[in-house]
Amino acid sequence: MKPLSRPQGWSNWSGTVRCEPNWCSEPVSLEEIQAEVLRAAEEGERLRVIGSGCSFAPLCWTDDNQMSLRRFTGIESADVQRSRVWVRAGTTLRHLNELLAERELALENGPSTDAPTIAGLIATGSHGSGTAFGNLASMVTGLRLVLADGSVRVCSREQQPELFDAARVSLGALGVVTHIELQCIDHYRLKVTSRRASFGETLARLTELRREHRNLELHWFPYAGVVRQRYADESREAPQPALSVATVRGLAYEQIMLRGMRTLARRSTQAAEYAGKLLAARLPTESCVLDAERAYALPRRTRVQQLEYALPLERAADILRQLERVIRALDFRVHIPIEIRFVRGDDAWLSPQYRRDSVCIALPAYGDRPYAAYFAAVTELFDRSEGRPHWGSAHDKTISDLRPLYPRLDDFCALRRQLDPHGLFLNPHIARLFGANLR
Numbered sequence: 001m002k003p004l005s006r007p008q009g010w011s012n013w014s015g016t017v018r019c020e021p022n023w024c025s026e027p028v029s030l031e032e033i034q035a036e037v038l039r040a041a042e043e044g045e046r047l048r049v050i051g052s053g054c055s056f057a058p059l060c061w062t063d064d065n066q067m068s069l070r071r072f073t074g075i076e077s078a079d080v081q082r083s084r085v086w087v088r089a090g091t092t093l094r095h096l097n098e099l100l101a102e103r104e105l106a107l108e109n110g111p112s113t114d115a116p117t118i119a120g121l122i123a124t125g126s127h128g129s130g131t132a133f134g135n136l137a138s139m140v141t142g143l144r145l146v147l148a149d150g151s152v153r154v155c156s157r158e159q160q161p162e163l164f165d166a167a168r169v170s171l172g173a174l175g176v177v178t179h180i181e182l183q184c185i186d187h188y189r190l191k192v193t194s195r196r197a198s199f200g201e202t203l204a205r206l207t208e209l210r211r212e213h214r215n216l217e218l219h220w221f222p223y224a225g226v227v228r229q230r231y232a233d234e235s236r237e238a239p240q241p242a243l244s245v246a247t248v249r250g251l252a253y254e255q256i257m258l259r260g261m262r263t264l265a266r267r268s269t270q271a272a273e274y275a276g277k278l279l280a281a282r283l284p285t286e287s288c289v290l291d292a293e294r295a296y297a298l299p300r301r302t303r304v305q306q307l308e309y310a311l312p313l314e315r316a317a318d319i320l321r322q323l324e325r326v327i328r329a330l331d332f333r334v335h336i337p338i339e340i341r342f343v344r345g346d347d348a349w350l351s352p353q354y355r356r357d358s359v360c361i362a363l364p365a366y367g368d369r370p371y372a373a374y375f376a377a378v379t380e381l382f383d384r385s386e387g388r389p390h391w392g393s394a395h396d397k398t399i400s401d402l403r404p405l406y407p408r409l410d411d412f413c414a415l416r417r418q419l420d421p422h423g424l425f426l427n428p429h430i431a432r433l434f435g436a437n438l439r
């Protein structure tokens with residue numbers, strides 16, 4: 001395999017992280033992955049493995065080697081009896097969902113985009129919404145990794161359990177994950193309903209709503225005091241073959257309004273606030289039945305920067321009330337809905353939901369708006385509330401900020417030093433997170 005140069009450079013999905021790697025390799029086999037890792041290690045270089053580049057944080061930034069597994073995809077093997085599959089790490093969620101549906105299987109939950117790779121999703125602890133479900137890393141039952149010395153390790157709850165707990169959410173800092181074993185469930189359908197409600201009513205019924213529905217997520221328009229409740233429950237009805245005219249019209253209206261808001265926001269904060277209220281006032285109530293693989297991802301054509309934190313679930317209503325006060329005190333008019341989701345706790349050492357059921361609050365902002373003060377004010381509130389930042393979101397935490405939040409962080413860092421003593425898999429961002437020295 002010959003490494004490919006990238007003369008035009010690399011950029012993440014939001015366009016906020018750019019770099020010019022010296023080389024980008026696209027291995028097609030385990031042996032090629034090992035060979036490329038060994039080559040970079042022997043030459044004293046660095047290597048960052050990338051997925052689809054959907055992270056907002058500079059996780060994939062490097063001026064040295066990038067490795068993409070976009071040509072290392074598909075299901076390697078399936079255990080039909082146990083509904084488990086071994087997937088090659090470069091498979092996008094969209095592709096994986098199709099492959100699972102062909103086998104009458106599905107993942108139990110999913111995030112709001114299916115563009116990322118399965119390895120990128122688990123590496124950052126990405127999640128969907130529904131109090132009964134953990135993040136995607138919690139569906140992992142086995143991992144195969146190539147370490148900095150080129151060796152291959154397989155881990156699971158039974159085999160090298162400490163490595164398994166560390167490596168499930170590991171930001172590409174322990175090695176290149178090449179294969180992931182996932183626990184799936186029988187294929188299912190969901191009846192997805194969107195309903196407009198007031199912020200006050202939603203908070204008052206939050207616990208009830210979470211318990212009533214299999215999946216619940218909230219899209220909050222803070223100035224309008226309005227929330228879109230999007231919930232889903234299993235259904236045996238026939239799936240809707242295509243998007244209805246009303247749904248397509250609704251989506252088109254929302255996209256036009258979001259674009260209009262972006263233009264208005266550049267001119268005047270009041271105009272942006274007005275457009276946000278207008279959009280919130282027109283939210284329709286609608287329901288449709290969808291196959292599992294189509295039920296979670298939402299269309300996103302507007303590129304944004306995003307801050308997200310996982311916070312203690314039992315304090316959700318209180319934190320959201322405080323957030324409303326913080327936002328109202330700012331001159332920055334929040335005009336893209338804030339996403340509120342619910343995730344069950346798990347036991348991966350670096351999972352933002354580590355041993356804690358969580359409410360995850362994501363705040364998107366247009367990259368060309370002055371969002372720094374908005375993100376800073378919200379971060380201050382979330383830090384006070386024991387929040388853990390989403391690893392893929394825009395945050396500037398260092399090891400000393402993270403230590404009190406992650407009881408196993410020092411164990412992770414010790415394991416990282418042991419597995420990668422020369423810092424092959426580091427970049428400046430990863431080095432700050434794990435207190436490592438860049439040579």
Ligand SMILES: Cc1cc2nc3c(=O)[nH]c(=O)nc-3n(C[C@H](O)[C@H](O)[C@H](O)COP(=O)(O)OP(=O)(O)OC[C@H]3O[C@@H](n4cnc5c(N)ncnc54)[C@H](O)[C@@H]3O)c2cc1C
Pocket residue numbers: 013014048049050051052053054055056059060069089090110111112113115116117118119120121122123124125126127128170171172173175176177178300390392393
């Ligand atoms: C439009 C949009 C919607 C989103 N929706 C959600 C959501 O609903 N829920 C949520 O939690 N997050 C969401 N995110 C964030 C996203 O899920 C994460 O940033 C995720 O990591 C992206 O996966 P990726 O394949 O793009 O990985 P990248 O961003 O390319 O990489 C992320 C990390 O994974 C590591 N990595 C990738 N492949 C490997 C490998 N083979 N071995 C080891 N490490 C590897 C990289 O080194 C890096 O540290 C969203 C992002 C966008 C842009």
